[in-house]
Amino acid sequence: MAIASLVAIAFLVPLALLVQQLAYERALAQAERQTAIVMSVLAVTTDPNAVKQVIASTNDEDSGQLAVHGLAAEPVGTGQAPAEFIATAAQQRRTVVEPVPGGLAYLEPIEVADDQVAVVEVHIPDEALTGGVRSAWLALTGVAVGLILGAAVVGDRLALRLVRPARSLADAATALGDGNLAVRVRPSGSRELAEAGAAFNQMADRLAALRTAEREMVADLSHRLRTPLTGLRLDVEALEAAAGAPDGPAGPEEADPYRTEEADPYRTIGRVRQALAALEHEVDVLIRTTRQAATASEPAPPGRCDAGQVVTRRMVFWSAVAGDQDRRCKVSVPGPAPVGVPAPELAAALDAVLGNAFRYTPQGTALEVAVTRHDGWVAVRVDDAGPGIADPDRAVQRGASDRGSTGLGLDIARRVAQAGGGSVSLGTSRLGGASVVLLLADVEAPPPAPPSRLGLIGRLTREPRTRGGRRAAHR
Numbered sequence: 001m002a003i004a005s006l007v008a009i010a011f012l013v014p015l016a017l018l019v020q021q022l023a024y025e026r027a028l029a030q031a032e033r034q035t036a037i038v039m040s041v042l043a044v045t046t047d048p049n050a051v052k053q054v055i056a057s058t059n060d061e062d063s064g065q066l067a068v069h070g071l072a073a074e075p076v077g078t079g080q081a082p083a084e085f086i087a088t089a090a091q092q093r094r095t096v097v098e099p100v101p102g103g104l105a106y107l108e109p110i111e112v113a114d115d116q117v118a119v120v121e122v123h124i125p126d127e128a129l130t131g132g133v134r135s136a137w138l139a140l141t142g143v144a145v146g147l148i149l150g151a152a153v154v155g156d157r158l159a160l161r162l163v164r165p166a167r168s169l170a171d172a173a174t175a176l177g178d179g180n181l182a183v184r185v186r187p188s189g190s191r192e193l194a195e196a197g198a199a200f201n202q203m204a205d206r207l208a209a210l211r212t213a214e215r216e217m218v219a220d221l222s223h224r225l226r227t228p229l230t231g232l233r234l235d236v237e238a239l240e241a242a243a244g245a246p247d248g249p250a251g252p253e254e255a256d257p258y259r260t261e262e263a264d265p266y267r268t269i270g271r272v273r274q275a276l277a278a279l280e281h282e283v284d285v286l287i288r289t290t291r292q293a294a295t296a297s298e299p300a301p302p303g304r305c306d307a308g309q310v311v312t313r314r315m316v317f318w319s320a321v322a323g324d325q326d327r328r329c330k331v332s333v334p335g336p337a338p339v340g341v342p343a344p345e346l347a348a349a350l351d352a353v354l355g356n357a358f359r360y361t362p363q364g365t366a367l368e369v370a371v372t373r374h375d376g377w378v379a380v381r382v383d384d385a386g387p388g389i390a391d392p393d394r395a396v397q398r399g400a401s402d403r404g405s406t407g408l409g410l411d412i413a414r415r416v417a418q419a420g421g422g423s424v425s426l427g428t429s430r431l432g433g434a435s436v437v438l439l440l441a442d443v444e445a446p447p448p449a450p451p452s453r454l455g456l457i458g459r460l461t462r463e464p465r466t467r468g469g470r471r472a473a474h475r
Helices: 002-042 048-058 083-092 133-177 191-223 226-243 263-295 307-324 343-360 409-419 455-462
Strands: 065-069 096-100 103-113 116-125 329-332 367-374 377-384 423-428 434-441
Touching: 002 048, 002 065, 002 103, 002 116, 002 133, 048 065, 083 096, 083 103, 083 116, 133 191, 307 329, 307 343, 307 367, 307 377, 343 367, 343 377, 343 409, 343 434, 409 423, 409 434
Parallel strands: 329 367
Antiparallel strands: 065 116, 096 103, 103 116, 367 377, 377 434, 423 434
């Protein structure tokens, strides 16, 4: 608005002065025309009466008063100019314009006879000098005010277009700082503000993704604690069953040649200690992983392990638990099976699948765990003879469970398999129950042969032909 005011003043003040100057020049031109009329009469006659008649006919409301000095002792007409101004004009033989009370005196000398000079006087009143100037100035002032108000309105609208995106961005940043990760802005305004809005949306999306990933990571790591807890629960149930057994010696028909009263409690206590150690290890992993996620600026490079060794090591624990529950547990690991996931991650996925099998199948249900390696893939298969999975598609959804659990077990296995370049499939096992297969890429498998650049035609041209048109080997 200040700039608009300066521009209006810079243009309108000179224009107002120009209007005043035009009015002044117009009044002088009118006086010059009146003087020319009287001088044309003086060129014909110097009779004061004739000149007086001409002056009377020339005067009107808009014209100045006329007078002629030097024709007689008294001036012809009504004069306002002092004698010194008249003498100056007569002596110097030039036009004289001097201020007088009420306006200007326009004096024009004319030689009417030898050594006789008459001076024509036109009195220009102040009204003639400023005629129309005031109305013109008022009009220009109105134009200036209109320009300033228009500039103010336009500037306000333009400023609003610039301020509104900035204010929206500031409000969104405040909301994001208060914890509302769903807030987004619509990029608008200048190019810089639009780019800032787009960058803000990307930052908000990144923060939301990081918070979701953080929560999923905490849920997955916490779910890994259920594996040793499951073992502890089963061992406590075994201890409670042993404590509730009859105190007297068993009869000959009830004696178990493969079990002693002292051996079972010690074996159970040993597994309890092993489960406690595993629980402490998982808590340490949870703390260490959380700290690494909080301080790491870049994701850790992917690891690798031998799936056969991981399965063999974990089945030492699960086989003991299966023995306490009278489950027939078969493990098949023919040889090394390298995969592209860290050993703790694969162990967590296997524990999640086996934990579901122990938790949701009755005691005595048979289990089979096998590792196979074929055609660039490593498959870790867990089969059971339980009731199976009614809805496999729902079972792999994160957080979905029909058994009242967290619904994270199979999702953990799926994410580990995807990290290893594979997937998880659910089906029916040959034992009649559920079959969960973790398919992982074999990291030591040779890459597939590249296709021939020549295709079928190239292969045909490289193979020699026989007489019957078939190709034969070189001899």
